[in-house]
Amino acid sequence: MQTLLGDQPIGYLFVAPFVIFLVAIYAYPFFYSIYMSFYDYFFAAPGAIVDRPFVGLANYSRALQDPLFHVALRNVVIFLLINVPVTVVVAMVLATALNAAIPLRSFFRAAYYVPYVTASVAAVSIWLWLFGGPGLVNKVVGPLAPNPTWLVNAFWVMPIIALYVTWKGLGLYILLYLAALQNIAKELYEAASVDGAGRIRSFFVVTVPGLRPATLLVVITSVITGANLFTEPYLLTGGGGPDNQSVSPVFLLYRQGIEQNHPGYAAAMGLLLVVGVLIVSAINRFVLERE
Amino acid sequence: MATATTPELTVTTRPEPVQTPEQGERGWLRWVRLIPLFIGALVFILPFYYMVVSALQKDPNPNISGAFPNPNKLSLDNLININNAINLPQTLLNSGLFTGGVLLATLIFGVLAGYALAQLHFRGRQVVFYTMILLLVMPFQLLIIPLYVLIARNFGLADTLVGMILPFAINPTAVFIFRQFFLQLPKDMFEAARIDGASELTILTRVVLPLTRPALLTALLITFIGPWNEFLWPFLITKKLSLQPLAVALANFISTSAQRGPNPYGAILAGATVLAVPVIILFLIFQRRFVESSIGSAVKG
Numbered sequence: 096m097q098t099l100l101g102d103q104p105i106g107y108l109f110v111a112p113f114v115i116f117l118v119a120i121y122a123y124p125f126f127y128s129i130y131m132s133f134y135d136y137f138f139a140a141p142g143a144i145v146d147r148p149f150v151g152l153a154n155y156s157r158a159l160q161d162p163l164f165h166v167a168l169r170n171v172v173i174f175l176l177i178n179v180p181v182t183v184v185v186a187m188v189l190a191t192a193l194n195a196a197i198p199l200r201s202f203f204r205a206a207y208y209v210p211y212v213t214a215s216v217a218a219v220s221i222w223l224w225l226f227g228g229p230g231l232v233n234k235v236v237g238p239l240a241p242n243p244t245w246l247v248n249a250f251w252v253m254p255i256i257a258l259y260v261t262w263k264g265l266g267l268y269i270l271l272y273l274a275a276l277q278n279i280a281k282e283l284y285e286a287a288s289v290d291g292a293g294r295i296r297s298f299f300v301v302t303v304p305g306l307r308p309a310t311l312l313v314v315i316t317s318v319i320t321g322a323n324l325f326t327e328p329y330l331l332t333g334g335g336g337p338d339n340q341s342v343s344p345v346f347l348l349y350r351q352g353i354e355q356n357h358p359g360y361a362a363a364m365g366l367l368l369v370v371g372v373l374i375v376s377a378i379n380r381f382v383l384e385r386e
Numbered sequence: 387m388a389t390a391t392t393p394e395l396t397v398t399t400r401p402e403p404v405q406t407p408e409q410g411e412r413g414w415l416r417w418v419r420l421i422p423l424f425i426g427a428l429v430f431i432l433p434f435y436y437m438v439v440s441a442l443q444k445d446p447n448p449n450i451s452g453a454f455p456n457p458n459k460l461s462l463d464n465l466i467n468i469n470n471a472i473n474l475p476q477t478l479l480n481s482g483l484f485t486g487g488v489l490l491a492t493l494i495f496g497v498l499a500g501y502a503l504a505q506l507h508f509r510g511r512q513v514v515f516y517t518m519i520l521l522l523v524m525p526f527q528l529l530i531i532p533l534y535v536l537i538a539r540n541f542g543l544a545d546t547l548v549g550m551i552l553p554f555a556i557n558p559t560a561v562f563i564f565r566q567f568f569l570q571l572p573k574d575m576f577e578a579a580r581i582d583g584a585s586e587l588t589i590l591t592r593v594v595l596p597l598t599r600p601a602l603l604t605a606l607l608i609t610f611i612g613p614w615n616e617f618l619w620p621f622l623i624t625k626k627l628s629l630q631p632l633a634v635a636l637a638n639f640i641s642t643s644a645q646r647g648p649n650p651y652g653a654i655l656a657g658a659t660v661l662a663v664p665v666i667i668l669f670l671i672f673q674r675r676f677v678e679s680s681i682g683s684a685v686k687g
Contacts, residue, residue: 368525
């Protein structure tokens with residue numbers, strides 16, 4: 096018995112709660128989501144017997160033709176195009192600067208991490224106040240302020256959301272890059288210096304390639320974050336405004352699935368997005384492993 | 387469902403930076419390096435300073451001068467206003483219960499699972515581990531709708547503390563951290579304890595946990611931030627005001643604030659300060675835990 100189950104079968108007892116949790120919270124909803132997506136599912140009073148007809152792939156084809164779904168996907172792309180380069184460049188520069196023997200290092204490290212640990216509802220409040228019509232940002236930029244103002248301007252709304260999320264998450268990436276810098280072999284710097292590379296050149300030929308795994312992680316996290324934005328379109332732009340120009344995928348799921356009582360449709364959109372995210376991670380994996 | 391990012395892991399075991407290529411650095415270069423660091427620190431910190439000073443002005447002044455108010459004119463009126471609107475003690479208590487429940491479940495069940503995955507040999511262990519890794523990669527917010535249907539409709543747990551805690555109950559990232567730390571402990575130690583006749587539960591509570599206190603603290607700190615800051619799930623599951631955590635109550639206050647007179651920001655920012663400050667203080671106190679790996683010394687000593 097002991098050899099059949101392993102040396103310490105009590106391990107089953109120890110992992111049981113966690114396994115039950117994973118099945119109930121992760122696996123089951125996933126399969127339930129697939130089921131719902133094939134039905135015209137809707138909420139009814141508890142105990143009521145209602146007919147939820149099988150609709151085949153109708154929810155999926157509706158999602159693929161839904162202009163708002165397209166806007167949400169476009170917004171993920173805009174988010175990605177701003178979030179990734181800004182995060183990579185700023186985190187790389189600040190991590191490299193932090194990696195030297197400098198005074199106040201732990202102060203800087205803590206300062207960069209503060210937005211990351213702050214509740215998004217609190218951080219959004221600050222940005223609402225800063226970027227509001229009569230807010231401080233407009234007072235500083237004066238005549239350069241866009242009209243209509245930032246968060247109600249169809250052009251500026253997504254860039255501001257992307258900058259907000261970048262600002263909030265950057266501390267984590269600085270620490271990640273700082274950790275990745277420790278893994279670059281010193282010999283590489285010595286070899287570069289023997290070959291006559293200066294400080295700047297060795298940054299580009301040694302540091303930047305050495306940080307590639309961390310950079311690829313930024314890309315994949317950015318896709319997931321972009322798809323999962325909720326507090327931002329809900330609070331910062333008052334429900335995906337202006338004119339739905341800042342809707343995110345998760346915000347659409349909420350609106351369709353809960354506000355408008357089409358959970359079957361929302362489940363289909365969610366699954367399409369899961370597939371999309373998994374494809375991006377697979378590509379990412381592939382690129383990483385080819386090296 | 388829980389914030390499924392693993393990146394913190396690398397951070398927790400990271401040694402202090404090595405200061406090699408820059409030795410013998412010229413003085414001016416040191417200062418050049420500090421410039422971007424200072425600008426960065428201002429960008430990250432000033433908004434929080436601005437939040438606090440604006441919250442302390444009875445009618446926050448959006449002009450540049452508003453960032454430097456006369457200290458004699460500061461008041462706590464906004465705190466009183468927001469407290470009247472969303473009952474701070476109650477909502478803070480709800481946030482605390484939500485977070486506390488998650489911490490407790492993660493500490494008990496997460497440690498057990500982490501220990502089993504690291505040091506116990508049983509058939510299927512690898513399957514559990516790789517399933518966990520796979521699930522950590524999945525963006526589960528995208529499955530929020532079926533989760534809501536399941537918990538709120540099928541289980542009837544809407545507007546209950548259990549329903550709020552359930553999706554976060556065991557933080558998989560914390561389980562992962564526990565496992566990584568338990569793996570680093572020397573095998574001989576376990577063999578010796580087992581030969582002495584100690585049960586696995588005794589080994590875990592008497593030997594392993596005292597040695598891995600820093601890991602526990604790191605994992606709990608990361609776990610704490612999740613539910614305390616979480617908005618979407620408790621927002622979906624709690625419609626009753628008396629059960630809403632502070633983040634949800636404040637968000638509802640913000641989204642209806644247009645009808646609350648000309649300048650609702652004082653009250654909003656006062657609420658934001660109350661929401662943000664506990665976590666920031668915790669983080670500042672335990673900052674070193676994020677970067678320190680005292681496990682090495684604990685084992686060697």
